[in-house]
Every structure is written in structure tokens, then in C-alpha cells.
Amino acid sequence: MSAAETTTSTLDFTATEIMTVAASRLLKDGTVCFVGIGLPSTAANLARLTHAPEVVLIYESGPIGAKPTVLPLSIGDGDLALTADTVVGTPEIFRYWLQGGRIDVGFLGAAQVDHFANINTTVIGPYDAPKVRLPGAGGAPEIASQAKEVFIVLKHSPKAFVAKLPFVTSAGYLDGGDARARAGIPGAGPTAVITDLGILTPDPVTKELTLTGIHPGVTVEQVKAATGWDLRISPDLKTTEIPDAETLTALRDLHARTAAAHGQTGGEG
Amino acid sequence: MSAAETTTSTLDFTATEIMTVAASRLLKDGTVCFVGIGLPSTAANLARLTHAPEVVLIYESGPIGAKPTVLPLSIGDGDLALTADTVVGTPEIFRYWLQGGRIDVGFLGAAQVDHFANINTTVIGPYDAPKVRLPGAGGAPEIASQAKEVFIVLKHSPKAFVAKLPFVTSAGYLDGGDARARAGIPGAGPTAVITDLGILTPDPVTKELTLTGIHPGVTVEQVKAATGWDLRISPDLKTTEIPDAETLTALRDLHARTAAAHGQTGGEG
Amino acid sequence: MAKITPLREAVASLVQDGDTVALEGFTHLIPHAAGHEIIRQGRRGLTLVRMTPDLIYDQMIGMGCAAKLIFSWGGNPGVGSLHRFRDAVEQGWPHRLEIEEHSHAGMANAYVAGASNLPFALLRGYTGSDLPKVNPNIRFVECPFTAEKLAAIPAVRPDVTVIHAQKADRRGNVLLWGILGVQKEAVLAAKRSIVTVEEIVDDLEAPPNACVLPSWALSAVCPVPGGAYPSYAQGYSERDNRFYKAWDPIARSRDDFRAWMQRHVLDTDDFAGFRRVLAESMKEAV
């Protein structure tokens, strides 16, 4: 927590930037990654353009091995198709590639997560009388269960990090412990939740999400205040390494190229 | 039976030629036809080159709308792929096109048929201690059950037309009557068996194969002698129209082109 | 054989009130023109099917075409919510909308099952999700060899599927390429089908193993250049990301939405008319 007294304003990057860079760093070179649109796609492409040139990006719309020059605004942008090794139909993506067990990392966004990293993207309030109707499941339930591991990236807030989800769209660790394995879910589950404040990882035994990384300039109190349950803090809490200049430049160039091409900077759905 | 006294030798065609032409005539223009290799493929392509230019030929290896210039010797000849509207994978042929209910006519050969038009292409003698091991099912069981109707073409002999099959590879009318429908088989079944001696069609009620057509120069006694059961003869027996010169020329040109291209004239498997 | 015909006639003869209708296209090749024509012709009581209901379904739902929606992700890609969809689900406006909700894997497999004439799709799916609790059409079956539990959902068999593609030849054979989504399966799963195309050509010049839908497997082919707008057709047009953003404020208010639909869709004759009026209104907005 040596960086707790530093404010983000004195460092040359935004909270979203360090979240993106931290998420990106988790992707090892050569990983086969099933990418959600928005922040996951930004982080995965940043990884490809920096430390992980051999990362394989698969989008649910069909492109395998996409190498987009700008960020896609939708899951089916033409640039994904034009730069891919091949483009297959969406059924094949889900049948042969995801369910087939060929995905190392599923990279997901979320509207809400709970302390066992279960994901809600369906509804706030009762299903039959929703307060807010969210877009729904998309590819997430099967990505969350069938990718060998899952990274979740979303911004920290008490509304997003809730003690109990109104609806479990996609399984994290269910009720914790070995509940996930007992339910017969093949993949290891969410091994990291990356936010604009830090990184949460599951306790090896209980599977409760624990703050194991904190971004420079952020305090533990800030993270606790932004979390809707009594967040456990790792005794071994690490401060996130600040993004190096090269990576930040690559990220900003990517956003600039995207803005020039599309007139906007990122996609959410 | 006006032509019974005429011998084939005085007519300008062979028994195989009239069989092929008779089978070909049954294919209406615009029919979507799932084609077996060998005689069915010859008859179907003859139809395409003569009276049925819009017939759609589908081969189990993947070509849809094949328009081969010479007869394929195998089910996967390159000419089929090069002349097709498209070539899909074999699973798709069986899943989306055949099982999907899009085939009007399945055109099959056979090693043996019984009096209810069931087909054996598996084994002569007991399955576990075969006298003759035949190639096996191939696409036939599902073609026979899922095409809207089925034509079978094979040469007449007591060994081929048997009272009881040692093995039912593909369903005709099973035990006759409404047995096929009761078994839940969707297609109408074999509506014609075309041989080098005549044409057999199922009785509308009992579904027993009945001689309804006889080729010119063939006697009913010849057909009965070549059939391994007590063959019923239609009271309305028609003599097959002799092939016209144009059709015979088309057939012979096709064989000549095939021989020139391949060094042999037809494929069986 | 597909009939090559104007879109208005294809919709008039092939889409009936109460039909189950799938308009497919995965971001790419979304058949917006056909959706507008269904709205113009005032179809009612439709069961709309689509993996990713987006702007065109927002419009159809807001205009009261739909009784039910079968889907797996309903949002404005890259922007946010579908306000008309949300209003229908949250407030029942313009009337109650029944929903049947799946995952993408479930929907994609359900189309495959439909194209394959199977009554249900088999997949590893939905484990640990609450979706089976709210969707009685998600069931589980046992493998007869391993006793594993697998998810089962009914095949999707639309009365009509509508897609947009790059080109057709004069016989009505259709070629599409790029992001293919579930269009082939959706067409082959349906009883009837309408394909709008960018252009009609003498020769498709399809590469080997391309995604070609033969004419005899289709009901109607309708030339509608640009008919996917604001979606795109690879090789012909770019996605208009500005329109997706512009849709958000229009769709937030019931009145603004209705006025916009009146001016741009109901009061125009066809998609070309829509594009002309849209160009005018966008100029006004600047």
C-alpha cells in the first residue's frame, strides 16, 4: 500500500487506462482468448499489440484469429472478418471452438458480480417485473463455464459489486468452495476480476473474491466503499505496476486510430 | 407386351442402356435429387443433360447442384466440386439438406432388394460369420427414410431380388402395408425399382413390389425367372417406351466423354 | 426456385400476422429494409426471433408488431440499451411483450437443430445460470452412454426467416461472405425465406466452399441496395456508427419515437425513401 497516498492525478494515466493495462497484462502470449466487446476487446487487443503478439482472438460473431487495426465497435465489425485467419458461422464458434474446449481464456464484461464472481447481465429487480431490463446473457453463460479460465473486467461501484445478485446469468463459483466443480462445470472459473481500482482474485479454498491488487493512488478504503459486500483484503496486497510509456502509447494510439476510423472510441455490446 | 417377341439385339440399345434411360425419365425437371454413385449417378446426369436441365444433383461428399461434364468415378470427384453451386461439408449434407427434409428423390443402387423394397448392402450370410461382406450402409439408410421418395436401380437376378434379405440395411416398406409409416419414417419410400428387365412399383395397399413396366424385347417369364419370389404382374403392364435417338446419343456421348477423361466408364462406390 | 421480386410483394405474400419471424444478421448484414417493410405493412402478433435484437427489433417492438420475443442479447451494440424493448418489458408499452430468453450458444444450437429438422438442440449449457428457472423451454436430458446431464432446448423453426446478403444471380442463388452469423441456419430452419441483396449479378463468382444459398431453397430474393443500413454489407458499405448513437435519444421517448417512425418509415414508400428522408432529417439536426 505504499502508493496509497499518491493520487491518480499526479500519475500520467486514467483509472480506465490502468484497468485496461492491468487486464491486458494477464493475457499471456499464445493464449487463445474468447473476447467480449468493449473493455475486454480493448484489453485483449492491447495485449496483442504489446507483450502478446501471438494471442489468438476469437469473437462470437465468427472471426478466429482476428487482428483488428482499430477497436471494433460491434462484435461483428468488418475489420474483424478482414483480419482474421478465417471466419466461421456463429454456431461453429459455440460448438466446435468454445464447447469443443479450445478456449484458454474467456474475457468478459459484466453489469454486476457478487462475492463469488457470479455474473448478472439480465435484470435488476424481479425477472417478471424488472426495475431495469439489461441486455441479457449473450455468449457469457457458456464462455464462463467452458473457457479454461475467465477474466472479468468492469468498473468498481457498489451497484456493480453486490452481495447478492438479483439474477445469476453466468456462473462464477456459485455458492463458493467446490460448488462449481460439483455442478459439473468444466472450466476453472473467474481467476481475476479487474476493475478501475484494483484486482480481485478468488480465495483458493472458499472462492470468495479477495482484493489482491490495488492500483497506484487508490486506497483500500476507496475499494471497500465501492464494494457492496464486506470485501476481504489480501494480507499480501500488491500495488499494480504503473503502465510503462510504451504500453500507454500503444493504448492511446489504438483509441486514436479507432476514433479516426469510427468517430467514437469503444463498443459496449 | 407387344414387344415381347422382339429381341434386344434388333433394337439399337443394350439392356443397361434402357435401364438407365428408364430410370432417367422418372426424374422430373427441377427435382432435388440425392445421388448415389454408379447407375443412379448416370441416370440422374442423363436426365440433367436431356429432359430435366434444372434437376439439382446433391452428392453425399458435399457438392450441391453439381453439373459434371463427365460421369464421376467416385462420390468425391473433383469435377463435382468444380461444377457445383457450392460444396459443403459432409455433415452438413446429411444434417441440413437430407435430414432437413430438402431432398425430393433419393436415387440408390442396391446389392439386394426384397419384395417390400427393403435394401441390403451389408452382408450375405450371418452378420457375425458372413459369406460375403458387402461395403455396408453408406448414406443409404437415411436417404431411404428421409428423401420424399426413393428410386432404386439395379440389375435383375435371382440373387439380387430375394424373398428374404439376410440383413435390412435400409428400409423400404419393412413388412409392407403401413409398416413404414408406423415406424415413423417420414419419406414415402421406394416408389420405383428400375432394372434391366423392367420397372417394379409398390402395390398401393400391400406395398409389395409389382411388375408394372417391362422393357421391349423382355418376356414376363424372363422377369419372373430373374426374381427370387413369386413376382406379381400388374394387369396393366406397360411396355417401356424405347429410348429416342437423342437420349441414346446423349447417354453414349456421356460415356464416351467419361472414358476419354478417366479411362473407364462408370463408378460403383 | 426463389422468385426475384420487389421487397414489398415478398413481405405481403410471405409474412402473415401471428407468424414466427426471424430477421437474422450478426451486426453485419442486418435486414433493416425488410424490418421497415414489415412495420409499414402493419403486421401484428409476430413472434420475433433473433439472437441479438437491436435497432430494427426495437423499432418493430415499439411499433407494436411483436407479441413475443425469443432472443439471447438485446442491446444497442456499442451504445447501450434498447429503450423500446425495455419499455415493452418494463412497462408493457405499447403492449405486454412475452419473452423467451436463451444464451447465444442456446440460440445458435436451436437454429442448427431447426435447419437439421431435429425437434431439439443438445448442448452443454446454462449450468449454474438462473435462465432455466425462468425459461421452461430449457430442459435437461441424460446421455444414454455416459449418463451426463446435457441441456436441451426446442429447435427454432420460423415460419419466415429474413436475411440480407451481398449478391444473387439471376436464378436467385445467393452468396454472402464475411461475418456469417446464423443466417444460413436461420434460412434452412424456416418454412419460407426472404433474402434482400445488394445487387443481382450474372455470375456469383463464389469462391470454393463459399456460403451459397441455392435458389431452390429460398422463397424470394429482393434487390435492396444498402438494405442493411445502418448495419453494413462487407464489400459494399460501412456500418454507420453515428446512427446507432443517434438512435438512443430518439428511442428514449415514446413520442419522439412515434414521430420519427411516422416520418421516416410509415410516411415513406420504401427503403430508398427512408434513406432520403433520413438524409434530410440528419441535415436538419446538424
Place this chain on the structure above:
Amino acid sequence: MAKITPLREAVASLVQDGDTVALEGFTHLIPHAAGHEIIRQGRRGLTLVRMTPDLIYDQMIGMGCAAKLIFSWGGNPGVGSLHRFRDAVEQGWPHRLEIEEHSHAGMANAYVAGASNLPFALLRGYTGSDLPKVNPNIRFVECPFTAEKLAAIPAVRPDVTVIHAQKADRRGNVLLWGILGVQKEAVLAAKRSIVTVEEIVDDLEAPPNACVLPSWALSAVCPVPGGAYPSYAQGYSERDNRFYKAWDPIARSRDDFRAWMQRHVLDTDDFAGFRRVLAESMKEAV
């Protein structure tokens, strides 16, 4: 990532005695060279899987590589019987061969199930056929929505799948086109895979939506020009129909078969050697 490696090394490291091995190719692109290499390396006790066992499986069975055969059509296409296959089934020579017999639809669906990591394939099939009476791996399940009875067969999951393709790039990405058969499914269903290719190129120049198998989904890529002979590779070679006919008399006699295999396969170092010796012996025969 696939290793680009000589075929001999790929077979040595990836194919083990007792493995379940699928060599696929539907008339087109049959991996004959790889089959020869498996024979040369003396593999035993294999469960061979293939929809259409033909000459290469006749050779492998006759040379005693196989304990079991899973198949749907075993013949010499365009010619007649496979005499070594028949001798094994009818007379148990060189030893008893267990068979598991399906229809093409069953096998194709079983590969799809394997590629999809499903334990079984679901199809409408085998109705009225005696095959379920002799194959206990053909079972029936009930649709949980309509109560219809559907056929179920176990997924095919080979230890190794071997195919031949037109080209690979230097990273090991593979492109095939023309008649595709079940090769993609067979590769994706397998734990390990070997792809022999006509050539290695700088750029695949794959058309949109082509059948490309990415390097990271493969184990080994081996350059073997002409490696499908007497089958063919579209764009590279023609099927040698004469060889298919010539095989018939060779395979009829056990002694002739053994002598032929000794001279052409066991006594040659590789497929190029086989092609040289075959050219000599064919000249002698004229």
C-alpha cells in the same frame, strides 16, 4: 502451434500402438502417405475410424495394424470390394477384426459430436435398419419436448486424426478446399492431429470463410507433395483411377498383397520412394 516436421517424426511421436486413429478424406485428399508411414513404423492394435475405408485401410488392415474398425462404407470406389478388409472380416486374416458399423449420417454426426465435445450425437437415423441390432452403440433417446424417438450414437473422439490438405503457411495454418468431407470435424474431435500438405507457402491467400485450420489447433504439419496419391488434391493432382483398378488383383491374394507391400511400402523409405518404386513396377506390368 503445429510443429512443421517430417511425416516420419510426426507419426513416430504422435501415433502409438493401441490408439484410436482416424485417417479422413472423402475420396478427395485421402492421406495415403501417412497411412504408409503408420504401416512402415509397424503400429499395432489400432482402432481405425473412417467413414469410407478404402485402399489405405485395406493396406493397414492387411498389414495387421488394426484391431477394430469403425466405419460406414468399406469398398474400392468405382471398382468393387476391399479384399483385405473382406478377408479380415470373413476369414479373420491376418487376425480377427472387430467392426463397429454405422451409416454415413451416423458417422458424420459422431464426428460433429466429437468436435463439439458432446458425449453423443443426436440424429434421425437407422429407422427400420438392422444396424441397431448388430451395433449396441446405436441407441435411442426421447425428445423432452415432443417425446419423439431419436437415434443416439457415441461421439467419435480419436486419439489422432490424420488428414491431407492443399497448403499450409509457415506458421502451420492449413487451408483445404473442394470436397471437404468430415476432415475439419475429425481434426477438431481428436486429441492430436497430423496434416500432410501439398506445399508450404508464405501466404495462404484463403478466400473469405474458407476452411482454414489454425496452427494452434493442430499438432503437426508435414509437407508431403502428392501425399494423397492415388487420391487427389484439387488444384494439384488428379485421382489415379488406374491405380484403384490395379489394386483389385493385387489385394485378392494374400501372397501378392504381402509381396507388393514389402516392395512398395516396407522396403521404401518414404512416400517419394513409394512413388518411384510404383512407377517402376507399373512400367514392368505394361
